[in-house]
Structure formats: structure tokens, C-alpha cells
Amino acid sequence: MVGKSASSVGVKEPSVSWGKVELLKAIAHPVRIMILDELTKGVKCVSDLEEFLDIRQPNVSQHLGLLRMHGIIDYYMDGRLRCYFLKDPFIPEMLGLLKKQYNEDFPAPVCCPVTKRGKYPGGRR
Amino acid sequence: MVGKSASSVGVKEPSVSWGKVELLKAIAHPVRIMILDELTKGVKCVSDLEEFLDIRQPNVSQHLGLLRMHGIIDYYMDGRLRCYFLKDPFIPEMLGLLKKQYNEDFPAPVCCPVTKRGKYPGGRR
DNA sequence: CATGCATATTCAAATATTAGAATATTTGAA
DNA sequence: TTCAAATATTCTAATATTTGAATATGCATG
Numbered sequence: 001m002v003g004k005s006a007s008s009v010g011v012k013e014p015s016v017s018w019g020k021v022e023l024l025k026a027i028a029h030p031v032r033i034m035i036l037d038e039l040t041k042g043v044k045c046v047s048d049l050e051e052f053l054d055i056r057q058p059n060v061s062q063h064l065g066l067l068r069m070h071g072i073i074d075y076y077m078d079g080r081l082r083c084y085f086l087k088d089p090f091i092p093e094m095l096g097l098l099k100k101q102y103n104e105d106f107p108a109p110v111c112c113p114v115t116k117r118g119k120y121p122g123g124r125r
Numbered sequence: 126m127v128g129k130s131a132s133s134v135g136v137k138e139p140s141v142s143w144g145k146v147e148l149l150k151a152i153a154h155p156v157r158i159m160i161l162d163e164l165t166k167g168v169k170c171v172s173d174l175e176e177f178l179d180i181r182q183p184n185v186s187q188h189l190g191l192l193r194m195h196g197i198i199d200y201y202m203d204g205r206l207r208c209y210f211l212k213d214p215f216i217p218e219m220l221g222l223l224k225k226q227y228n229e230d231f232p233a234p235v236c237c238p239v240t241k242r243g244k245y246p247g248g249r250r
Numbered sequence: 251c252a253t254g255c256a257t258a259t260t261c262a263a264a265t266a267t268t269a270g271a272a273t274a275t276t277t278g279a280a
Numbered sequence: 281t282t283c284a285a286a287t288a289t290t291c292t293a294a295t296a297t298t299t300g301a302a303t304a305t306g307c308a309t310g
Contacts, residue, residue: 015162016223021155024223028149029268033141043234046287059269061288076233080277080286087230090222097218098141098149105212108201109168154298171257184299186258205256205307 026070027094031055032063036091039073045081151195152219156180157188161216164198170206 027033034053038044044052050060064084067073072091075084086092152158159178163169169177175185189209192198197216200209211217 014224016158016220018155020223021153021158024149024153024158028146028153030143030146033146033149037140047285050287056270057287058271058289062269065288071230074233077277082287083234085231085234089227089229089231090225093222093225095141097215097222098145099139100215100218102214104214105196106210106214108199109208109210172255181300182257183259183301187299190258202307207257 023070023072023088023090026066026072027091029063031059032067033095033098035060035063035067036072036086037095039084039086040092040095043083043085045078045083047081049084148195148197148213148215151191151197152216154188156184157192158220158223160185160188160192161197161211162220164209164211165217165220168208168210170203170208172206174209 027036031053035049038049038052046057046060046064049064050057053060064073064075068075068084072086072088073084074087075082077083152161156178160174163174163177171182171185171189174189175182178185189198189200193200193209197211197213198209199212200207202208
């Protein structure tokens, strides 16, 4: 069962899947991020979100529909209310990352400074 | 200097900043994700990426330019090569998250099933 | 200082995203 | 059954993104 790790054997590391990139695209909108952040705190109905977001109801519904089509959220009915909730466990972790503060950038690689020639790690030249 | 935490006082939790949403948008493209994943492994010049991505050079440069404009990557010159490298420490963590496998969705909240009325947590009705 | 390699820029066409307006649907209550 | 509340859908105009083609730039080398 247990064998060499993928990297030790030269097998390709699992890369980011097409589906995950689609998910990223679906999330990458200020309104949808706010919706998701709100849903992290608990179930919300459309009119709650409408008030919170301060945008028009049809637009809220459009964003909710998009998120639902991607399997990121879902809803249940409560009377005439649609109670939306978070479905994808990836989302809270993603939001946590997005809220994290990073104080410094990575340093430039050692083969700088700029004008020093011939150090390209790939072997080309 | 030190005081109560934001949450203990009812102050709004820091939400996702506008800048972070912009960063998400910049990242949310299959080619750019591949570029970033590749740069995670080390410095790459444009023609290396061109070969790896199998798209035309001007297009590679366009994506690189976009990422650079967002402060996500930078480059140094090595002779006539532009050696691009990762600058934003957020990226590797994000890629790690994107590669993570999630086996189950969150369960629907307890106030289901659908027809049970009057349980909306927000108090409306 | 001319040449060629590595890369960037500009432009245009195709396509995708977004938000609003108008309208439709669904459900519970009277 | 009728009405009103809650939400969804459709259509459209504005805008943004993406790509390819053509071309330009910068630098190292002879």
C-alpha cells in the first residue's frame, strides 16, 4: 500500500484541477465573497442578504443562483423563505486565507542582482 | 496597546479586503494558475513557460504582465532572459488549498427538512 | 554597429461578465 | 380562490476579459 511519494518517483504532483479553477472564478467577485462570508456565519435568506449587501434583489438572486450552480451553496425552503447555506467545505478555509495578513513578500532569488549573468537555474543560455 | 479581541467586543471581524478580491480575480484563470504553480517550483523564464504551457509567447507575456501588475510575481534579468519569480507569499498557500481533496460537503442545517416551517434562524417570518 | 534572440506591446475581434428593468413564479395566509 | 410576500427568470446594454496577429523593444554578441 505504502510506496514512494509521488515526488520521489518523478510522477507529476497533482496540479490544480480544472474544476477548482472554475470554482475560483465563481468566487472571485466582491458580492459573492460577501455572500459567502455571511453564510459562513449561518443560514441566510435572500432578503437578509439583500439588506446586508445593499444591492437589488434580482441581482442577489443571480449571484446566489450562480453559486448554487457551482455546488458551492444550497438552500432549503422555510415557508416562503429560501434559506441558503454553505455546502462546499473549501469555502471557509479559503476565506480564512483571504483574511490572513502577510507582512512581507518573498525575497528575490539569490541569483540577483539583475545584471549578474549566467545564473539562470534552468540551464538554458 | 493590547485590548479585547475584535470579536469579544462586537466589532466587525475583518472581512475580505477589496484588494484580496482583486487578487483572486487576477489568479482565477487556468493559464495563470499553471504559471503560478510552476513558479512555486522555482524561477522560470518566459520561454520555459511558453513551452510548458504550450501557448504563444505574447500570450504568456500578457499573463505575466498582469500578474506582475498585481504584485504577485516579479522578475530579474539574466542576460536576455527575464527570470520570473513568486513574490506574494499568499500564493503557495492558496495553491495548497486548491489541491486539497474534500470528500464531503457540509450537511444541510438541522432546521431541514424542507417543509418544516418557522425555523428560520434570523427571526423573520 | 548590425544582427538575432528573448520578450513586450498594441490592436482588434470574439466572448464573457455584470447589473438593471421588467416580469414571472411560488407559497402561505386570509 | 385571491392576494401579497419572497424570490427567480429573462432580456438587454455596458463593460471587461481573452486571444491572436503583427510589430516593437532591449540586450548580448560578433
